[in-house]
Amino acid sequence: IVISASHNPYEDNGIKIFRHGGLKLSDEQEEKIEARILGDENVSQEKLGKISMISDGLKLYSMFLLEKFPFKKLDPRLKIIIDASNGAASIISHLVFNDQLFDIQFIHDKPDGTNINDNCGSQHTDDLKAVVLKEKADIGLAFDGDADRLIAIDENGREITGDRILAICAKYAKEKNRLKNNIVVSTTMSNIGLGKALESLNIMHLKSDVGDRKVLEEMNRSGAIMGGEDSGHMIFLEDHTTGDGMLTALKLLEVMKGTGETLSSLASIMVVYPQVLMNVVVNASRPDFTKILPIAQTIARVEGQLSDKGRVLVRYSGTQPLLRVMVEGPDKDQTQAFCEEICNAIKENI
Structure with missing residues (x-):
């Protein structure tokens, strides 16, 4: 069981449950647990679970990670700045990214219970960018509050998000x-x-x-x-x-060490297309917008103009009364205009 606000402020703390093997629960399993928590059922003493403490859990976990990578103490050390987001990474990152293997510096690694993700971490990388440039580091690593996300900063202070990290790792693999x-x-x-x-x-x-x-x-x-x-x-x-x-x-880091390339050079494998995402507030009835002719025609017209140089994705939010409109294209201003055009059609017809 993890108590986490993920990448959000501490006020959003909630419970995240993993099943055996480190896997997330299915929707059905989550609903059953929710119903039992919110229900009136009393659990008898003999059915209560047990809590076992693992005093060296962080050490064991850091060893589990590091044994997968052939980093050597004698290698030229990469200069790394780590933003722990005042969260779960604050302690474990010191064990994994130790100064015997890396030239390392940490920021936002002093959690006080309320400063998690507070203008830091993967959602707020300005501080990390500044330190990477000031220290002339090879890379900056920004984690979110529960440390399951990573956003990187290259040696030029530019943000490298998940899609490009995925492309880099896939190419190397x-x-x-x-x-x-x-x-x-x-x-x-x-x-x-x-x-x-x-x-x-x-x-x-x-x-x-x-x-x-x-x-x-x-x-x-x-x-x-x-x-x-x-x-x-x-x-x-x-x-x-x-x-x-x-x-x-x-x-x-394995790719950087294995290729000898800078992060900016590795990231050049992927051209990031301008992407505009807008939300339109709609009523709770969630009508099928694909059957509303003015909306469908506007989407089709934009898709036709973009052709294979972009795309349109329109979908309802899973948790809020919002219709999300995402447009990608080769030109930022044109992409913005296309997204606004679709949003206006939705506002006028739903």
């Missing part, structure tokens, strides 16, 4: 004959540039619905061993059963 079944899984929200990069590498690209659990389902279905989201949530199934920012960071 293929070159080393480690990309089992030659498949990478991302979500429908991934940048169109990822698909084009994987196509250029002759790697099959499959897309799942949004969410790391959906990514994992598609990976298991297709036999893929690598998948993730642009948010920085990556899954490397041959190493772990779930997303882990520490593991993703080590994978990225």
Whole structure:
């Protein structure tokens, strides 16, 4: 059981439950647990579970991660700045990224219970960018509050998000004959540039619905061993059963060490297309917008103008009365205009 606000402020703390093997619960399992928690059932003493303390858990976990990578103490050390987001990474990152292996510096690694994700971490990288540039570091690593996401900063202070990290790791794995079944899984929200990069590498690209659990389902279905989201949530199934920012960071550092290339050079494998995402408030009836002619015609017209140089994705939010409109294209201003055009059609007709 994890108490976590993930990448959000501490006020959003909630309970995240994993089942045996480190896997997330299914919707059905979550609903059953929710019903029992909110219900009136009393649990008898003999049915209560037991809590076991693992006093050296952090040490064991850091060893579990590091034994997967051939880093040597005598190697030239990469200069790394780590933003622990005042969260779960604050202690474990000191064990994994120790100064015997790396030239390391930490920021936002002093949690006080309320400063988690507070203008720091993977959602707020300005501080990390500034320190990377000031210290002339090779890379910055930003984790979110529960350390399952990673966003990187290159040596020029530019943000490298999940899609490009996925492309970098996939290319390296293929070159080393480690990309089992030659498949990478991302979500429908991934940048169109990822698909084009994987196509250029002759790697099959499959897309799942949004969410790391959906990514994992598609990976298991297709036999893929690598998948993730642009948010920085990556899954490397041959190493772990779930997303882990520490593991993703080590994978990225392995590529940098193995190739001798800078992060900016590695990231050039993928061109990031301008992406505009807007939300339109709609009523709770959630009508089928594809059957509302003015909306459908506007979407079709934009898709026709973008052709194979962009795409449109319109979907309802899973938790709020919102219709989300995402447009990608080669030109930022044009992409913005297209997104606004679709949003206006929705506002006028729903």
